[in-house]
């Protein structure tokens with residue numbers, strides 16, 4: 440019997456990565472052999488993203504690349520872009536299945552029973568469980584999905600349309616998967632979702648997940664992925680200050696440093712509230728690393744408002760930022776706003792903030808020179824081992840021993856713009 444082969448491409452966020460890992464297992468159970476990303480199988484699955492215009496263009500490029508490598512591959516476009524753009528995607532060459540977020544986990548059986556299909560129903564609010572687990576054969580850390588969807592409707596964001604309303608994973612189902620991931624050798628789990636701080640299931644809240652995970656023997660680290668500023672209780676910050684397993688790392692999207700633009704974005708906080716919160720977190724958790732996301736060129740962001748954002752980011756206790764250039768999305772309300780910013784200004788602003796982020800990250804790293812910090816070792820690259828500290832410093836060091844997936848204490852020797860160097 441010929442074994443069917445499948446290859447996967449994942450765009451976008453951590454949530455997509457964790458869902459692809461889960462889907463790989465579903466395909467294996469259906470008798471498929473999984474190919475590496477440089478090969479193209481009988482079926483090509485592209486787990487899409489639609490947060491920016493680039494996601495769409497990149498998906499098109501991926502389809503073309505897959506067909507170049509294997510002209511007879513059948514392509515399944517699944518996830519957020521599939522959900523939003525629906526049957527228009529079936530017109531792309533090679534595309535046979537367009538499956539939105541509600542049914543993407545059933546893809547292997549869909550492929551078995553339909554030569555071609557578009558399936559993109561709306562998602563409902565009910566809590567959910569997940570089949571199997573997302574053991575990640577490519578990474579030391581594994582993503583653990585706890586939540587999906589969002590009800591916040593920020594004006595620039597298509598996620599509430601692409602992923603539906605906020606809903607939480609059954610508490611016991613989360614713990615069940617966590618135990619399997621730990622048994623498979625994952626020592627760090629990253630809690631993922633769209634708006635994870637809104638988690639609630641059977642009376643359990645987000646902090647309850649963390650506390651329950653801390654009880655799992657063999658699990659050394661729990662990391663929180665991006666979390667909305669208004670959803671983090673003070674209690675979680677106090678817990679982080681004393682926990683031996685919860686990483687001292689928060690990624691809290693700010694998006695703009697001015698109340699005017701935050702208002703246009705329909706964000707749920709003022710600058711004063713945001714700053715008060717991160718200052719409290721910074722003061723409460725020694726060594727905490729705080730990251731953020733910023734959008735530049737949002738409609739209505741004048742030169743003065745951008746400068747205000749830049750000044751805030753420079754002075755605040757934020758240690759690094761991911762900078763996104765605003766791009767108009769069909770479903771987003773911001774499309775109707777006046778004061779669109781020219782693209783050359785967006786590029787210039789983006790560069791200014793990226794440079795600033797690099798400088799701030801370097802300062803954060805330099806503050807740790809001389810410290811002894813545990814590192815979860817990920818891989819061996821260019822003659823050095825590399826891994827992360829709990830507070831998100833990527834550390835490189837030499838050793839002849841095989842240290843993959845070990846936690847070792849390193850002494851930070853030097854930090855420069857390219858590297859943080861340490862010794863055992």
Ligand code: SF4
Nearest residue numbers: 589591592593596598
């Ligand atoms: S909080 Fe805002 S930006 Fe984040 S997913 Fe929800 S709507 Fe989108």
